[in-house]
Amino acid sequence: MHAMHDELDIKKMGGLYKVMKPTAIMMILASIALAGIYPFAGFFSKDKILEVAFATDHKVLWLSLLATAGLTAFYGFRLIMLVFFGKENYKEFFPKLHPHEAYPYMLYAMAPLAVLAVIAGFFEESLIALLEKAMPIFEPHISSGEFFMLIGVTTTLVVSAIAFTIYKYSKGGFSPSLENSTIYKLLFNQYYIPELYDRFLVKPYTRMSDFAWKQIDLKIIDVVVDSIARTIYSSGEKSRDSVQSGNLSKMLRWMVAGLIVLLAFAFLYSIAVS
Known part of the structure; x- marks a missing residue:
């Protein structure tokens, strides 16, 4: 080879x-x-x-x-x-x-x-x-x-x-006449088992895999994953522009909001522990 x-x-x-x-x-x-x-x-x-x-x-x-x-x-x-x-x-x-x-x-x-x-x-x-x-x-x-x-x-x-x-x-x-006989073709083609295997197993599996790739992987999974990534990126970008804009009053409001959230978590945690 x-x-x-x-x-x-x-x-x-x-x-x-x-x-x-x-x-x-x-x-x-x-x-x-x-x-x-x-x-x-x-x-x-x-x-x-x-x-x-x-x-x-x-x-x-x-x-x-x-x-x-x-x-x-x-x-x-x-x-x-x-x-x-x-x-x-x-x-x-x-x-x-x-x-x-x-x-x-x-x-x-x-x-x-x-x-x-x-x-x-x-x-x-x-x-x-x-x-x-x-x-x-x-x-x-x-x-x-x-x-x-x-x-x-x-x-x-x-x-x-x-x-x-x-x-x-x-x-x-062997002579061409023998090579054209049914038994020779049957043996030469390995009882046609590879052809049956290819037709009924390989090709259906290939078509199924191709469908899963084009219709499920590309159109559903990739779209969902990319959408989640774009959403997170977009929301993070907007939050960054809002929080780190250099506007002192906005920054103070975000700080107060964060403090309220932390206090709320602390309050709920103390209730859960007690």
């Missing part, structure tokens, strides 16, 4: 590996970890979840999670292929744009995360020992055969998804 001057559409990128090798390498490592491939960190967390779902006989949940693992691998490497490899689409959309590598301080911040994505899983026992002090640890009971079968199924699916993604997007992606 920073290299493309805040551009977020990955279809307008491509071929950035040439100018962003450190970022690309760290992104690839992170995507492999996210896919859950051994021995990367994601394997030790994602496969644990799949293992527990299988061991507790939640087979439908396990299949759903397995499919999600495949989709995660697909979309992770889809991003890699569209951003860092393939056709340099940014030259078509932004002819004057010159992508650049991230600043060193950003690379220094990402580097430890990339390293942990590779090696953090080997510290699993230490993490479990730490968590055992705060919460009970669930131990799934499955045979060694089932354990290796689960790993094999997950790894095969994830690696196949990655290989398919690399192959497909190295050839230019």
